[in-house]
Amino acid sequence: MLLLLLLTACSSSGLIDKQAIEGGPGQDIGVALGNFNSRAAAPYDATTEDAYTIDIEVSNNSDGDVTVTRIAISPGESGAYSISSTSQKFDETIAEGEDHLFTLSLRGRQTRRLAPNEGADVTVRVVVTLSNGDSYFYSFAVPVRIGRS
DSSP states (O other): HHHHHHHHHHHHTTTTOOEEEEEEEEEEEEEEEEEOOOOOOOOTTTTEEEEEEEEEEEEEOOOSSSSEEEEEEEEOOOOOOEEEEEEEEEEEOOOOOOEEEEEEEEEEEHHHHOTTTOOOOOOEEEEHHHEOOOOOOEEEEEEEEOOOO
């Protein structure tokens, strides 16, 4: 009986409906990276922190309106350049079949010199959370310009 009450309470509060969904073709929500303003390559300097903006385009591929409540960006694999996590709240409704461009700020720093033949990409994970509690997550490689010397 206690289990039934707990499941009923969770169901009515929406806790069971929430899910994390790996993004990709055929999902209700599509995410693409737009402009990422990277600085010109400069000599390696571990003391310099850079400020960036990144555009996240969210497409509503579902059969109804969706409301984006949060977008979070976190670092993926570490390399010669790292970014710090960022998250921003929104209350943006996207109509069925429409797209919306969100701009987020983040910070990054070159942590070491590039190794020979190493690419200057930063892997990021983007999580888009909707008002129904569902979250869609995507991973992207973002090219940055960093010094090799």
